[in-house]
Amino acid sequence: MKVLVVGGGGREHALVWKLKQSPRVKEVFCAPGNAGIAALATCVNIGAEDITGLLAFAKEKGIDLTLVGPEAPLCAGITDRFQEAGLKIFGPSRAAAEIEGSKVVAKDIMAKYSIPTAKYAVFTRPEEAVVYINQTGAPCVVKADGLAAGKGVIVAMDKETALDAVRSIMVDWDFGEAGKLVVVEECLVGEEVSILAFTDGVNVVPMVSSQDHKRVFDNDQGPNTGGMGAYAPAPVYTPTVHRQVMDEIVVPMIRALDAEGRTYRGVIYAGLMITAQGPKVLEFNARFGDPETQPVLSLLETDLVEIIDAILEKRLDSIDIKWKKQTSVCVVLASGGYPGSYEKGKVIKGLDQVPEDVMVFHAGTAEKQGDVVTAGGRVLGVTAAGPDILSAINSAYNAIEKISFEGMQYRKDIGYRAVERLQ
Ligand code: AMP
Numbered sequence: 001m002k003v004l005v006v007g008g009g010g011r012e013h014a015l016v017w018k019l020k021q022s023p024r025v026k027e028v029f030c031a032p033g034n035a036g037i038a039a040l041a042t043c044v045n046i047g048a049e050d051i052t053g054l055l056a057f058a059k060e061k062g063i064d065l066t067l068v069g070p071e072a073p074l075c076a077g078i079t080d081r082f083q084e085a086g087l088k089i090f091g092p093s094r095a096a097a098e099i100e101g102s103k104v105v106a107k108d109i110m111a112k113y114s115i116p117t118a119k120y121a122v123f124t125r126p127e128e129a130v131v132y133i134n135q136t137g138a139p140c141v142v143k144a145d146g147l148a149a150g151k152g153v154i155v156a157m158d159k160e161t162a163l164d165a166v167r168s169i170m171v172d173w174d175f176g177e178a179g180k181l182v183v184v185e186e187c188l189v190g191e192e193v194s195i196l197a198f199t200d201g202v203n204v205v206p207m208v209s210s211q212d213h214k215r216v217f218d219n220d221q222g223p224n225t226g227g228m229g230a231y232a233p234a235p236v237y238t239p240t241v242h243r244q245v246m247d248e249i250v251v252p253m254i255r256a257l258d259a260e261g262r263t264y265r266g267v268i269y270a271g272l273m274i275t276a277q278g279p280k281v282l283e284f285n286a287r288f289g290d291p292e293t294q295p296v297l298s299l300l301e302t303d304l305v306e307i308i309d310a311i312l313e314k315r316l317d318s319i320d321i322k323w324k325k326q327t328s329v330c331v332v333l334a335s336g337g338y339p340g341s342y343e344k345g346k347v348i349k350g351l352d353q354v355p356e357d358v359m360v361f362h363a364g365t366a367e368k369q370g371d372v373v374t375a376g377g378r379v380l381g382v383t384a385a386g387p388d389i390l391s392a393i394n395s396a397y398n399a400i401e402k403i404s405f406e407g408m409q410y411r412k413d414i415g416y417r418a419v420e421r422l423q
């Protein structure tokens with residue numbers, strides 16, 4: 001079969017890499033892709049949000065299956081458009097994807113169905129949010145309702161920061177339309193974990209757990225990023241926590257979405273805080289996480305196409321999904337200055353010296369006159385698996401020694417929480 005992957009980051013490189021291992025996949029296209037993906041698939045110069053262009057391409061090439069990486073096309077209804085045109089596509093409908101597209105929609109569904117999450121209030125006018133914050137005080141978390149590329153969430157440790165956040169979102173319109181509504185939330189305390197699950201709308205099969213590292217610097221210092229590294233599985237996700245998460249959060253949410261006329265098919269991502277009162281939802285995403293997908297998929301033994309077919313045919317309970325009993329670590333190599341401004345076009349050296357069992361998933365790279373150059377904030381995700389967290393960490397960091405580009409920065413402590421739990 002011919003498969004089209006929509007997107008061009010590290011997550012999409014991991015998806016393409018996994019799809020290429022399926023005996024059923026003959027050819028993979030990726031729109032727009034990147035320099036690493038180009039080694040495995042035919043990259044086509046169509047933006048991930050150009051739904052009309054993607055649809056025309058899929059029809060012209062006779063694409064048998066399309067997989068969508070990023071949230072923007074899902075929230076814009078790419079799945080509905082492809083299905084209306086009679087094309088097979090993997091990803092939730094626009095109505096289902098709204099759990100990521102609107103934090104208010106997600107919070108209201110969670111409240112209605114008693115799914116544990118932070119207490120919250122929604123505001124349409126900045127003055128009201130200001131009154132509320134002045135009454136309730138800090139710490140609190142201020143969130144723009146809509147999509148803001150991971151930047152619309154401000155964890156405010158003091159009132160001033162919270163009021164600044166309201167101003168930035170609702171008065172200065174720093175996130176545009178995404179800031180028409182604001183959610184002010186209780187600040188949850190605990191360790192975070194990401195649970196991705198496959199679902200056909202009825203059956204729900206969780207993937208191995210994972211943990212992202214959102215802050216740019218070691219020891220979780222500095223501003224939030226798209227994610228500086230991840231590992232899977234995460235030991236904070238114990239069997240007890242797992243039962244709670246499935247029984248109280250993931251399965252009830254899938255049932256709730258069905259009851260609300262938003263039947264969810266695809267991959268659902270629950271960002272959770274494991275608090276002293278048990279797991280609570282920070283956010284739902286309507287897609288694979290980035291960078292969580294890189295370590296998670298590297299542990300998946302089952303053919304991804306078999307899983308997708310089972311979901312699209314609503315028989316996810318008919319297959320047995322198997323995982324390697326290993327730990328996988330992905331360390332992100334980023335451009336100097338990220339998540340602030342950074343330069344592009346730096347030549348990346350040493351990629352050919354990385355051991356074969358280490359996967360270097362490209363995030364922001366391009367090809368220029370025979371060189372691979374940087375083309376984004378997050379550049380590469382060096383991903384290694386091993387029998388335990390320490391060996392996986394060692395393999396990933398040893399491989400990083402071989403790679404260099406001007407300004408390259410990365411965290412030296414990916415996986416530290418798992419290591420601490422060992423001690
Ligand atoms: P989100 O995009 O909603 O996951 O938010 C990004 C990050 O902000 C999360 O990964 C958490 O680190 C933090 N965060 C979001 N909501 C809360 C909350 N209610 N309490 C504490 N931290 C939060």
Ligand code: GLY
Binds near residue numbers: 212227
């Ligand atoms: N790693 C966070 C996300 O994919 O949203």
